[in-house]
Amino acid sequence: MIMSQVGTIDSLKQINWGTASEAGNPTSPFKDILQNAIDSVNETDAKVKADELAVATGRSDDLHTLMIDAAKANLALETLVQIRNKALDAYNEIMRITL
């Protein structure tokens, strides 16, 4: 019974841990994340602009949709600002290394 338990540890060898060269990715994931966040902010902002125009010109009286889209744009911008703050903090930390 004990021997069979020892035997199961060998199965770990079957896991492909990958090598350093495989893990190397040519694209930079952080840039993609930031770009996605900026795109998301732009998208929500454009939506708010369209809603505001529709309400202001009387084409729509859908006030809550305008407020919801404004809240979404606010949240998306806040998320982008927080991501930027985190990135700048990390950058400053690296620049503070004394050589």
Add this chain to the structure above:
Amino acid sequence: MPFLSSLNISGSGLTAQKLRMDVIAQNIANAETTRTEAGGPYLKKSVIFTEQTASFNSALRSAQAGGVAVTGIVENRDAVARVYDPGHPDADELGYVSMPQINTTEEMVDMISASRSYQANITAFNAAKYMAGKALEIGK
């Protein structure tokens, strides 16, 4: 973003309750209407809501995660009262007029319910937005 799509659930509730409010206002406004385009008196209308589930298709398009949808507005065919009023232009040969059977008190109660549901959806929306705002404060 999942937080933004969860705000849409409350948004759909707001849209639905606003439509319900419009229909109730229509019922109250037409409580004494004897002529309609379809002929006959105005018939009491009510809104039918359906739950919107997160379907496979909407999950693929990362669209709305749920909420409520309006299936349709139905008329109550039996909500007609026969009122004796021989002087009325729409009275039949016996002197009876077909009037809409709309209980204004009932409509007012429904209106309070719609108004409160609207407020509840706004509260849920604000709570979700507050949560998202708090999530951004993690690690500050």
